[in-house]
Amino acid sequence: MxxxxxxxxxxxxxxxxxxxxxxxxxxxxxxxxxxxxxxxxxxxxxxxxxxxxxxxxxxxxxxxxxxxxxxxxxxxxxxxxDEYLRHPTPEDLERLLHTGDDRGFPGMIGSIDCMHWEWKNCPTAWKGMYSRGTGKPTIVLEAVASKDLWIWHAFLELQVL
Incomplete structure (x- = not known):
């Protein structure tokens, strides 16, 4: 930063x-x-x-x-x-699609990022389903952001990618 x-x-x-x-x-x-x-x-x-x-x-x-x-x-x-953590308006989507086309990525409106967070209070019976190679259960935080940092979709996914 x-x-x-x-x-x-x-x-x-x-x-x-x-x-x-x-x-x-x-x-x-x-x-x-x-x-x-x-x-x-x-x-x-x-x-x-x-x-x-x-x-x-x-x-x-x-x-x-x-x-x-x-x-x-x-x-x-x-x-x-209100400015950055919101859903896109139709005008935002049109502008982002146009920007994606100009950069050679038709149909792209943003980039996605995922992050695994350790799930400390995971029920014992579920640990195997939510553990990756580390042996520790994780949940996934997923966010989609446009080039000007509008984060318009974020959710927790309780599945291993």
Whole structure:
């Protein structure tokens, strides 16, 4: 992620979501900075690391890192839901189909990505059906996004691809 995008997202979060504003506690100590909170959340999302791993890099406790991630994702949904996380309009579909044709992919309206997430609470009787080579059961998160990042279809699939 480039710096201007990161700072733009951070600025929107700090102006609209109270959790991302600097505050002082009863002793006068300043809260964590916007950069610390956003970096902790994005690192957890990007690398799939556990919340306790943020202590080594950003010096955050596990519960604080989890809280950063929760508030970050809730804030992103609140701020960008109408613009980016929506179903395409007929005009969007026409434009995307035209773009796909121009690039040599007729009939393509977006690209798909899937991600396996470990299913920690998988019922024991189902573990074999949902395990791949790792022996750990997973569920699949699937999303379709256009070139301008409109995510218009996402769902969990409880089948191994």
């Amino acid at each position: 480039n710096k201007s995008l990161f700072m733009g997202i951070g600025h929107r979060l700090s102006t609209k979501i109270p959790y991302f504003r600097l505050t002082e506690d009863a002793t006068g100590r300043t809260s964590l900075s916007l950069l610390q909170k956003c970096t902790a959340a994005i690192r957890q999302l990007a690398y799939g690391g556990a919340a306790y791993q943020q202590d080594k890099y950003i010096r955050l406790a596990e519960t604080t890192a989890r809280k950063c991630l929760h508030n970050f994702t809730a804030g992103i949904i609140t701020l960008f839901d």
